[in-house]
Amino acid sequence: MASNVSELTTYKAYLGGKWEESSSGQTIAIKSPYLRETIGFVQAVTQEEVDAAIRAAHQAQKKWAALSLNERGAVLDRWADELIKNEKEIAGTVMHEVGKGDRDSRKEVVRTADLIRYTVQEALHMHGESLRGDGFPGGSQKKLGIVEREPLGVVLAISPFNYPVNLAASKIAPALMAGNGVIFKPATQGSISGIKMIEALDKAGLPKGVLSLTTGRGSVIGDYLVEHKGINMISFTGGTNTGRRLSKQSTMIPLVLELGGKDPALVCEDADLDVTVKSIINGAFSYSGQRCTAIKRVIVNEKIADRLVARLKNEVENLSVGSPEEDSTIVPLIDDPSADFVQRLIDDALARNATLIAGNRRRDNLIYPTLLDNVTKDMDVAWIEPFGPVLPVIRVKSDREAVEIANQSEFGLQASIFTQDIDRALAVARQVEAGTVQINGRTERGPDHFPFLGVKASGMGVQGIHNSLLSMSRQKVTVLNLK
DSSP states (O other): OOOOGGGSOBOOEEETTEEEOOTTOOEEEEEOTTTOSEEEEEEOOOHHHHHHHHHHHHHHHHHHHHSOHHHHHHHHHHHHHHHHHTHHHHHHHHHHHHOOOHHHHHHHHHHHHHHHHHHHHHHHTOOOEEEEGGGSTTOOTTEEEEEEEEEOSEEEEEOOSSSTTHHHHHHHHHHHHTTOEEEEEOOSTTHHHHHHHHHHHHHTTOOTTSEEEOOOOIIIIIHHHHTOTTOOEEEEESOHHHHHHHHHHOOSSOEEEEOOOOEEEEEOTTOOHHHHHHHHHHHHHGGGGOSTTSEEEEEEEHHHHHHHHHHHHHHHHTSOBSOGGGTOSBOOOSSHHHHHHHHHHHHHHHHTTOEEEEOOOEETTEEOOEEEESOOTTSGGGTSOOOSSEEEEEEESSHHHHHHHHHTSSEESEEEEEOSOHHHHHHHHHHSOSSEEEESSOOOOOSTTSOEEOEETTEESEESHHHHHHHTEEEEEEEEEOO
16 A cells, blocks of 8 residues: 555545535545555535435436336446456455455455345335225225335445445445335545445446435534435434434435444353353454444353363463464454553552453554453443454353343343253343353354344444335325226
């Protein structure tokens, strides 16, 4: 990567179907988390340009919605083809911009193409229904209800940095297949990856104006987009604090929120330790724990705790640490403030007498994988989402105590249960307050057609391809009054 700023690319915004520089004359520098240098610039879009993009989306959406599902699907299938054709370039951008390993970046691009193609097929197979009036007591044979789905209008898709291609497409693809226009606001750190993805969609022949990509300062266009009268639905993935603010700002429009988590791994004394250790290590430390669904605490029965901690220690100490170009598991966090935040959680736990088993080393924004034992409920790391490579171990005496601690969290995204007793697993799963419970496996999103949701402070609404298509459309009933 060139370090000469004059040689770096200044990327244009995609406004109304055209690649344009912002009239603001301002750009935002994008800094690589592991190269620790600027790798490019994106446009700082103005509120006036947001207005124009939303107007263009409403105008283009009507013609887009009038196309058949097959016609819309053909555009999206070409989009998937373009992503695969440019897999290496897009994956390289993801790696440089957000510090994800090359192998995982490539997987993200391929997974995204698969998601888009499946979205097309799912939409093609979502048929309407008819209802007979006399199917209800006292109903009339002379009434026949035809139930169809219609687009909402213009969807605002706000994506996070950690999966800048996949989690953007998981919003954009169902929105487009449902017949909507889209305003896409990528996370600032992730904007270049988003631009590369939309370049592929533009090449695929998306009609001009249907989608706009707005990069810019949150202080200028963030709240403005959310509160804009021209937005008919918001799909957001990001932090819980931002999600809470969005829920207050957006009024009378559908809202789907995918927020934070503090996903627990509940380990019973009869757990298969081979399965448990592998799942916890992968779940907690892949991409340095920068995943909403990362395992963020282990709640283990004290009868097996010593054995589990000893095995986790060995695995943690053998995790690869370094550059994403070498496909290291532990890579620098997205920025220095994020590393500072994780370090404060570690320091607080150690000050309150947690036992340091491994880690607690730091180099700039690279936090070495850290394992803490004997974590208690008075420590911040027991409750706060770190979004980094620190794993607290909490010891309990029973399943009941494990469930109680799991449910005391404000979050409820996912949870894992490790036991060889299926009846026990199902009994515990029923008690855990989470959108998804994994039995003998790590917490993770997907497969992408599974329902994906969080409860409590972890989200609102349901995602997954089928449910996203539902949330981005509405039912319309036409009643035939027969003679």
